[in-house]
Amino acid sequence: KEEAPLSLTDLLVRYGALARRSLRYWKRAVAVFAVVLTAGVAWAAARPRTFRSEARFQVQEQERPDGNGPGAEEVQRSIENRLSQVYGSRTNIITLINRLHLYPLLQGKTSETKLAELFWGSLDRSVQADTVQIGFKYGDPEDAQRVVQGLIDLFVNARRNTAVERAREAL
Secondary structure, three states: OOOOOOOHHHHHHHHHHHHHHHHHHHHHHHHHHHHHHHHHHHHHHHOOOOEEEEEEEEOOOOOOOOOOOOOHHHHHHHHHHHHHHHHOOHHHHHHHHHHHOOOOOOEOOEOHHHHHHHHHHHEEEEEEOOEEEEEEEEOOHHHHHHHHHHHHHHHHOHHHHHHHHHHHHHO
């Protein structure tokens, strides 16, 4: 048996009843949404922040006495090798960590190797032609800037530091 088509009034009455029943659930949904939103904002405000400090500097290569300068690839490879030597040295990194008092809660409780690995995990570097870009992530922006400045100083003074280190080893 076919049902008679519903009139507009019947449809509006059924829609109103459905809306009244679901209104209870809307109130619950809004309450749950408000709780989740408040918890998310509180979590975002309470989580530890990390700041990134970056610097770029250009490396000036000395001209050779015969007037033939190195090619761009050779210069880049040379700079990458020096970066790996300077920043790959655990001695240099531990000295920098101690001098700048980084990771104060971990010092004395964690091995130097793990401190150096933590440092290397926060460090990124890249070379494009003769320009070096260094970045470091840390919880305090001023300390992050001091680390980047210390890394630049390490790179600039790498040859002198290596000579001093060799002289100490020779004694």
